[in-house]
Amino acid sequence: MVFVTGYHLTEFNRRKDGSSYRDWISETFEASLEMSCMDRKDIDTLIVSSESDFFTLQLNPSTVIADDLGLYNVEALRVEGGGASGQLAVHQGIKSILSNTSENVAVIGFDPSASNLPSETVKKLYSYSFDAWTDGMNEVTATSLYALSIQIFMDETGLDENDLANLTINNRNNACLNPGAHLKLKHTQEEIINSPVISSPYRRLHCSPLSDGAASIILSNKISSKRKTAPSIIGIGSANDKVNLGARDEIGEFTSKKLAMKKACQMAQVLPSEIGFAEVYDAYAGAQFQAINALGLSNNFLKDFRDGVFNLDGKLPINISGGLMGQGAPVGATGVGQTATCAMVLEGNYHDKLQFSLIPKFALADTHGGVGTNAAVSILKSNV
């Protein structure tokens, strides 16, 4: 059994205060460690996740982070899988515990995606996170690739521009209730539909922001009497699809996510219909619909969305944090942050206006890299 004995997210935003990603890491780790009721000497494994050394200008980051955190004689490593880096790092921590090679693992995700480099440079670097020899040479952006995928999905499902706008409004409304969120914005449909077209059908307001931030969890193989209500992670799954969109069997579908979810549900012995709320990877407004569909969270995602099922007060709330679109996206921190958010909610510790009074039994954290190229999902269980 793996317990999430500590969890924390820093604010996700664009830092203008001169602080460094190493400060944010210290902040989030110390908060998680304190919550876990452990001493740093109890941590035997440090797993960090960040998407690219280009952002930090620091190769081999796990070693300097271990020093910063006063973690010595531990196993220290970094996990990278594009946008899925954080969730894959969580998975690595769970595997370390389940294989009895670790007892207490600190998983820390971070990225200074907003403040260290100009956004145009980050955009260019991101275009190398697909196949650098094909998509990279073509100078195609992430937004354009996501746009090509969602267009096909929209043609197949009837999803329309109003749905993209409404989802954007929902996620940013949720972000307004999350003190740590990057884009606490109240939009109107008109504002969204009149925002500049980045890559049709995606407009500027359909996109998640580049953010700075860090998140951490402490995974443990047992719980102390002080942490009896710590949630557990009971299922994980990961799978990939071809990088080249055109080479895929289903260009508009996140097939990798279907398989990752199937693996996680099998491990957890849980059905998708038993998930009580989910944090899913909404790099763009449409990606949230593609994710809900692929994860099997609904038999008719479009009707359920239009009926408000995924709203904060709906039957299956999704992205109550605001998701990447509202809370923000420091890439390496995203998957860890989603898992931390699920743990907070399952233990009743989430932000006042977002915490459910009736705590769900199961939650899902869903992350991916590329355009649904490598998917990683985790299922958490409440022990309250």
Added chain:
Amino acid sequence: MIINKKLELTYNLSFGVMSKWLTELTKGQALALKCLNCNNVSFPPQKVCGCGSKISSWIKLSGVAKILSKTSGQDGSYAIAKFEGCSSSSVVRLKNFKGLETAGKLTPSSMSNPSIILTPIIR
């Protein structure tokens, strides 16, 4: 304290077995890999076919492609296109497309940036 630090990188990139494909791309020629086990034709080439075979040979395509889906905006114009004779589709950059064209032909690209660029064919 904030320091502005500039890092300039000049890579000498080699492409191994893919060099042939990229070189032909700069000439506007579409080379594809044909699997000798199942006859699947891939462009961009897949070194290992979906059937599991890695025995393949290079073939030349006409370079004409049908556009299945396209996107445009501040980030440029791109499409999913299916090249004649190819089993799967490709992501392509569109050049000089006005909006109504449904097909294009591979066009030469720079030696320093071999790219899959289509110019329109009016049918």
